[in-house]
Amino acid sequence: MGMKSAIIYFLLFCIQFSAYGETSKPNIEYSKPKAFDFITGVPQSLKEGWAYSFNTKSNTLWAWAGVLSSSTIFYVYDEKIYKHFKIFARNIGLGNDDHTKPMIRMGKINVFRGPTDLGSAMYFIGDGWLQTFTAATFAIHGAISDDNRALQTASQIMKSLIAGSIPTQIIKRATGREDPNRTSAYRGAWRPFNKNYSKDVSAYDAVPSGHIMAVTSTLTVIDSNYPEYRSIIRPLGFTLLTLVGFQMVNIGVHWVSDYPLGMAIGYVFGKTASSHGRNIDSQPLTSSWEILPVYSTDEKRRSIFGALGILNF
Numbered sequence: 001m002g003m004k005s006a007i008i009y010f011l012l013f014c015i016q017f018s019a020y021g022e023t024s025k026p027n028i029e030y031s032k033p034k035a036f037d038f039i040t041g042v043p044q045s046l047k048e049g050w051a052y053s054f055n056t057k058s059n060t061l062w063a064w065a066g067v068l069s070s071s072t073i074f075y076v077y078d079e080k081i082y083k084h085f086k087i088f089a090r091n092i093g094l095g096n097d098d099h100t101k102p103m104i105r106m107g108k109i110n111v112f113r114g115p116t117d118l119g120s121a122m123y124f125i126g127d128g129w130l131q132t133f134t135a136a137t138f139a140i141h142g143a144i145s146d147d148n149r150a151l152q153t154a155s156q157i158m159k160s161l162i163a164g165s166i167p168t169q170i171i172k173r174a175t176g177r178e179d180p181n182r183t184s185a186y187r188g189a190w191r192p193f194n195k196n197y198s199k200d201v202s203a204y205d206a207v208p209s210g211h212i213m214a215v216t217s218t219l220t221v222i223d224s225n226y227p228e229y230r231s232i233i234r235p236l237g238f239t240l241l242t243l244v245g246f247q248m249v250n251i252g253v254h255w256v257s258d259y260p261l262g263m264a265i266g267y268v269f270g271k272t273a274s275s276h277g278r279n280i281d282s283q284p285l286t287s288s289w290e291i292l293p294v295y296s297t298d299e300k301r302r303s304i305f306g307a308l309g310i311l312n313f
Contacts, residue, residue: 029279030148038158041276045163048272053264067260074257078187081256082180082249089250094119098251100127122247125240126211131161131218152277153225160217160273164265168210171261173197177206181252188255202253209254212262215240220270225278 034040053060074081086096099120104112112129115121124130135157142150176191178184179202188206197204219237223230241263248254 028149030152031277031279032148033152033155033277037277038155038162041155041159041273042163042166044276045159045269045272046166048275049163049167049268052268052272063264067264070260071257074255074260075187078180078255078257082252085246085249086252089119089246094247094250096250096252098123098253100124119247119251122243123211123251123253125244126209126215126248128161128214131157131214134218134222148277149225153221153274156221156225156270156273156276157218159276160221160266160269161214163273164213164217164269165210168208168213168262168265171208172205172210175207176204177255177258178203179206179253180249180255206254207258207261208265209245209248209258209262211244211248211254212241212259213266215244216263216266217270217273218266220267221274224271224274 089096097119099116100113100123101116102110102112103114104110113127115124135154137154138150138157139154141147142152142154173194174192176194176197178188178190180188182203183189191204194204215237219233219240223233223237226233245254245256245259249256
């Protein structure tokens with residue numbers, strides 16, 4: 001497999017995640033979430049996420065096969081993809097540097113870093129602030145219009161972010177892989193459980209990608225709660241994942257092989273969070289045709305044979 005084939009494989013992997021899920025629209029009733037459900041519900045999400053991820057169901061085994069095979073293939077071509085992404089970015093005028101800048105400070109603490117150009121805006125997509133803003137938008141809409149679905153969506157977005165961040169941070173520390181722009185070895189050195197992690201995070205936190213996890217989990221929650229808008233949500237999700245994924249490799253904060261596991265974590269906790277606070281009817285409303293034979297007589301007692309089509313609900 002060549003480098004171009006590996007990139008195409010990455011795009012197909014993104015499409016697989018953006019297209020996966022239910023396609024029907026079941027009848028759902030949403031309960032109103034409590035103020036801090038997005039925090040108190042995290043332990044339940046972690047428990048369900050573990051059960052969702054580690055079992056012997058065929059879908060789970062196939063998903064793990066996809067994550068592991070994709071990560072392996074991308075790992076083989078990580079260095080080449082990284083260099084070609086940087087060349088392509090320079091050719092289209094993006095450059096290879098992160099231009100997000102501190103915009104809000106509290107003393108010496110940098111509270112908010114914001115984008116200042118197109119490239120930094122692409123990176124900002126997975127920063128967490130956009131996901132928080134999205135959740136706040138759903139919460140405001142839900143409160144104004146008394147819409148429990150919107151309120152649950154807001155709560156679930158934050159719950160999935162918090163729950164997904166826990167295994168993400170554990171795995172980052174456990175693997176200790178170097179970011180591309182800090183690499184001291186081909187494809188980055190691995191230093192598991194390094195004691196200097198908190199002092200020099202970018203030297204040990206490449207895998208998995210927290211930005212990809214955040215984008216995936218948020219889009220999974222919205223996609224699960226608003227199936228009637230999937231024709232918009234899924235193309236948008238694929239676009240956002242592609243933009244942030246490309247830019248993070250371009251500026252050297254992630255390798256492409258860091259993404260499959262980040263996507264998987266985001267999807268799992270997006271699905272578990274979106275299952276909370278709603279009751280789903282056993283079957284959505286469906287209809288079907290039946291053809292029944294008909295026999296009757298007219299006023300002259302002549303026999304009439306035929307067929308009748310009945311629409312069943």
